[in-house]
Amino acid sequence: NACVYMFFITEAMDLIINWRDVDNTTFNLCYLIAHVAGLFKIAVMKRQQAQIRNFYQTLETGYFLPDYERGGMEEFRIISEAIWRSNLQTYTFYTLVTVIVAIRGIYAGFDKGYYIANGNASENGTMGQRYQLLPYTTWVPFDTNTSPYYEIAFAYQIVGALIYGLLIGTCDSFIAGFMVHIKAQLLILKNSLRSYIDRAKLRAQVSGYYR
Template structure:
């Protein structure tokens, strides 16, 4: 059985973190209570947290080590804030989009494609959920590592000299998990513990919310690919389905005839027996359904492209900068330190984050082109001339690849992924030269 809600995991996580994607008919008290909960959670742990990061960056401008470490998380959180803003602003459109995937021609149909369609959809749901769980694992490990690092670190001393220069004092500072501006002295209990807990909770909520946004958007690509796989199966089997529907067994003799004439070839179309009128009616009906399904899938790609292409541009530029900064941080930290391990996990998350967009975008491109081959590989020669002409138009349309882009500048492909990795390495070398 296929789940009734393809994005059940992501929608539940959104709800827990203050973003209600479902259209729920709550009473007035429940609606107001959730609105207050959402406002407080997003304001305190999302908006306020990124503001304190930005203030800290300004106050410590010039310290390359601190700046690069701060920017690793600030850029990530800024890109995440853009995703949150787009999803909240386009909530009704996105809701309509994912609900459309669970209805109409997009639903698995046993008559059209057999059990294969149910397997494809189940696989897409599993892949989408696994992407979410991998994100959550990365985020939990990174935040826990930052907390472990700060909690067990002995801190550091800064030497201060009196105004007349006669006395010097060393002041001890405790290490915080993240570099944020805090309007009180964190070296005194319980202020240190309060600030520590706030940073950990904020980073965890922020990270989980960004992971949900990313897996949600990537999940759309996964399900578009699933629809393309269903289409490929449908275009390859619509004549067979029509034969099964009408229970015409003698038409299968044509296939054995074709296998025996590979040496001599087919001299005329008269050598092939056409489908009987009853079967042809079902062929035309199934082909029409395939064409409508194909057109609606193209519209899905256009919707994802129009809603998220500029968001993908921000993601790509951010990933380029973040990979460069994380490489720099790895180069200046001791390989045995907890901070080094934390940055390794962070870099791994950035690579995975970029990979799921490029990989799934590339899969959409590849599978969209496969439809033309599937349509041509069907037993089209058994059909009448009108059906064959319709199939030619389908093949021509399918030869135009369905592509998702990052702001119309680059397509989401594995080639783009490799280009970003190469570019980040080049910028890292420039940053190393500046530091030297």
């Protein structure tokens, strides 16, 4: 959590400091808005974690468990499919986050940087100072144009963005998994109602009340 909050704060600080730079502000806001929404989801789930935990524990007890006598093997198949779908969604979110962050890191790592004119001739004859591109826009308390500070800032941004993205992906997959399990319970109920008459007849035959 500390890394997530720090990454968000440094993003916001960079936006405030460089608000006159339209390109930087636009790029920053694209990520910052998404990160604010993700942070809000994390905060809500953190606040409601006791209720969420109790709800999921309820799904693992009593009538919510698959029952062979009630619905046969179909209930076990429904639950197994729900678990598989939840895992697939989680792995998909994680993969997408990792790929997106990796692409941004590769792009910044191979970029040649840019120059800002300052009236002094540089070593390659270009008027200006060369600035190396970082993957994201975050404020750091040192000059990132020299080594190893550039590498430190680069690693901080990649790790911070990856952790942030994985947490947001976890929240999204958690919500999606919640909906998948609700669907599974409705399918179990549907299957149970469909076979209710047949099960009643079978039990009556076993008891000798129905011939």
